[in-house]
Amino acid sequence: MKVLVIGAGVIGLSTAYYLRTDGHDVTVVDSNSGAGTMASYANGGQLSYSYVAPLAGPGVLGKLPAWLLRADSPVRFSPSLDPDQWRWCLNFVRACSQRQSDLTTRRLLSLAMFSRALMHEFVACEPDIAFDYANSGKLVLHRDFASFDKACRLLDYQRTLGCEQQAMTADECIYAEPALAHMGRRLVGGIYTASEDSGDCYRFCVGLERRLRRAGVRFRFTTRINDLREDCTGRISAFAGREMLDAEQIVVAAGTASAALLRPLRIRLPLYPLKGYSLTVNVKSQAAAPSISVTDFQRKIVYARLGDRLRIAGMADLNGQRATIDPSRVATLRAEAEAMFPEVGHYASAEPWAGLRPATPAGTPILGRTRYRNLWLNVGHGALGFTLALGSGKGLADRISGREHKSDVDEFLL
Template identity: 60%
Template sequence: MQIAVLGAGVIGLASAYYLNRAGHQVIVIDRHGEVAAETSLGNGGQLSYSYVAPLAGPGILSKLPTWLARRDSPVRFRPSVSAEQWLWCLKFALACTNRRSNLTTRELLSLSFASRALMHQFLRDEPTLDFDFQHSGKLVLHRDADAMRGAIDLLDFQRSLGCEQEALSAAECVALEPALADVRERIVGGIYTRSEDTADCHRFSTGLEAILRARGVQFSMNTHIDALDVAKGGHIVAHGGGRALDADHIVVATGASATHLLQPLGLHVPVYPLKGYSLTYPLGPQAIAPTLSVTDFARKVVYARLGDRLRVAGMADLDGYSLKPDPSRIAALRAEAATLFPQVVAGHADATEWTGLRPATPRGAPIIGPTRFPNLWLNIGHGALGFTLASGSAALLTGWIDGKPDPSLSSLFTLTR
């Protein structure tokens, strides 16, 4: 079948890869001149298969007043007159229950563990692709004793879901990651997960593009999708670049912009952008930088070593679709990096800055699968987990299109939920 994939970020490219492997003729369509030009360009670099718990959790609402009062808060909300924004916020608040959070975590872990297995298989199948992949392991640092005790209390629950984790003292954290020696007195401990990975999402995406082109997948870049129209029999036709882009099936993988693209069809998907930021610091040969994937739990900032660079990412700003960076947010991210890894940040004012929109659903789970239109499919709403969940999401979607849905996953992420 001829399948058009709308969107050339990591979700769209992974979708194209698995569809091509299944024998379909695929064309990837994107408004930019290059692949992975937006959210996939500068993401956090962590493949956090065991850390997929949604932002909407039972304790988040009590933290919001404190967070919203601080300029360096990990979460910021700028109210607008947008009904879309307020509806998303209402649904988010309703999802902040223990039952909903635990259910979503279980669902996401099913998809993330499938993604991990597929990523490791991908490495065996495509051994020439270099995207700074490392079996790094992940250390989540805690600065507060109460938070650390809460994390320890969650270990049994996480283990019951298949996560292999252990609690470490501050001294053990430093022994495991010597780059933390300068901040030994500022941390009380951490949770270590051996199975986590790190990689460069942008390099993965551009490498995937080269593989796909070599295998006959077509790319229509600099092509803006103007509309999706309903034709005879409920068949959807995409219009872009001044022509109709007909296909047997259409996969929407356009991230945050999917919401407005689908609205004229009467499909109201609860996807809204959370603006995030990242910094990329060059590392010299003698740099004292982490080799582990590190997350600062209190600050919600992640650190990933990507070859000779350190990626620092964080922030979640609920303030619309603008990609204009806020200098105060970048300054706050720089300050966090300087606090945790001062020897990396010193002398690197020229760190590469990135701003992107993470397409998030209120409850934190993506939307994958069919719509009421027989040839229209969705693969959207992955939030900050796009790279982590890309392989599993693409394989799930491909099986669904081929009429062979994974029974353990196919009921979990559809629009009807």
């Protein structure tokens, strides 16, 4: 079948990979000049299979007033007249119940475990795709006793869901990751998960693009799909300007832009961009840089070692559709990183970046066929797009290829 994939981010490329494996004739189209240049560019680099709990949880509403008042808060909200922003916020508040949060976590964990198995298979089968992949493990650090206690109490529950984790005292954290020595008394403890991975999402995308080209997939960059039109038989066609792109099936994987693309077809996606920031520092001192991925639970900042670089990422700003860089947010990220790993390298020359997470209020992606029989969606992966990409891509490709067996993506199907 001729399949058109709209979007060459990590989600579109992963979908194209499994579609090609199934023998389809695949074209990937993207409005930018290369693969992985939007949200997939300089993300946190964590393949975070065991930490999938959504931002919408029962604890978050109580924290919001303090977060919204602090200038260096991990979350920032700039109210606008955009009704989509208010609708998203209302649905976010609705999703903050314990019941909804537990349900979302269980569903995401199942997709994450599926994705982990596929990532290990991918790394074994595609040794030529270099993306600084490492089985780094992950240490989630706590700075106060209350949050550490709570995390320890969750360990048994997490085990029932298949996550093998271990509580560590502050000294044990520093023993496991000596680059944390500087944190000393500011740490209370941490939760270590050996099975977490890390990698550079942009390099993953570029490597995958090359691999797909060799396998016969066509790429059309600098080509914006500006219209999805229904014909008299109920099928959808994709137009770039006046040109109709030839396709029997169409997959929309256009990140945050997917909502606007689908609106004329009266498909309303509950997507809103959650802006995040990252800094990438060249590692000058190996001993001062962590080799384990680290998450600062209180500050909501993640650190991942990507070869000879350290990626630092965090923040969630609800302030519109533009990925412009706010220097004050970058300064906060840099100050936190310098306090955590002061000797890593020259923070003054670190590369700043901002990207828009395509987020749904509850934190669950949207996969599957729309009410149009040849139009499919793979969108809304929020803060977990790299982690969930292979599972979502394979799940959707299975459906398009007509494999209807029960799988881990069923929970997310439309």
